[in-house]
Amino acid sequence: MHRIPLIVGNWKMYKTAQEARTFIAALSPEIAGTDRRVLIAAPFTAIEGAGQAAKDTRILIGAQNMHDHPDGAYTGEVSASMLKSIGARFVILGHSERRLFFGEDNAFIRRKVLRALAEGLLPILCIGEQLHEREAGMHEEVLRVQLDACLHGLTQAQMSEVVIAYEPVWAIGTGKTATPDSAQEVHRFIRSFVEERFGSACSQKISLLYGGSVKPDNMAALMEQTAIDGVLVGGASLDVEAFAQIVNY
Ligand code: PGA
DSSP states (O other): OOOOOEEEEEOOSOOOHHHHHHHHHHHHHHTTTOOSEEEEEOOHHHHHHHHHHHTTSSEEEEBSOOOSSSSSSOTTOOOHHHHHHTTOOEEEESOHHHHHHHOOOHHHHHHHHHHHHHHTOEEEEEEOOOHHHHHTTOHHHHHHHHHHHHHTTOOHHHHTTOEEEEOOGGGTTTSOOOOHHHHHHHHHHHHHHHHHHHOHHHHHHSOEEEESSOOHHHHHHHHTSTTOOEEEESGGGGSHHHHHHHHTO
């Protein structure tokens, strides 16, 4: 099945609203010819500005996190409907930095996935093993546990709306990338998990992204892998030139 390449920038805690507008205005002509899906996960405070700048372009703006409750006494948190009200179209959930630095566990991430689906925000669920788990040859087991816990109880219809990003933690921001072959192998494993649980039509429909030190010079080799449908890009998404090269690989 042909899945349109999906390229997602994750700006993390970079760019003010004004910087976001300037970036989008500079990026859109650079990628005007593409037929790929281009998404940018901006900081909360830059979503609205980036969304306005991205109007009439093919760039969609989303968030990097949200809370699982529709509202409530959760100081410092942001809900799905708040994100939608300022133009967010998708949300990254369970990024390893959320798991490592903010103690997010699979159960919490699962509730967020369900909330995003209920509110019509596209969830991009991140999973990935740490270095010691990879070195111990446990990565498939770790990924299986994450997938199982984060996707448990979803219907086939819900699962068809989820994007999964495989981001080996040891490859994020380190300049080390999984080799295209090993990323391909893990993506096959993930797709077979989805097939087992949700059926083959669903597993063929969903997009699986690779993330971890994706750069203009390794993009083409990653995208040559048939099981990789797109990428989640951190550092290289902060630079217009580099991100445009990745989109136009
Ligand atoms: P990186 O980040 O591209 O800087 O490695 C990827 C990510 O954290 O999503």
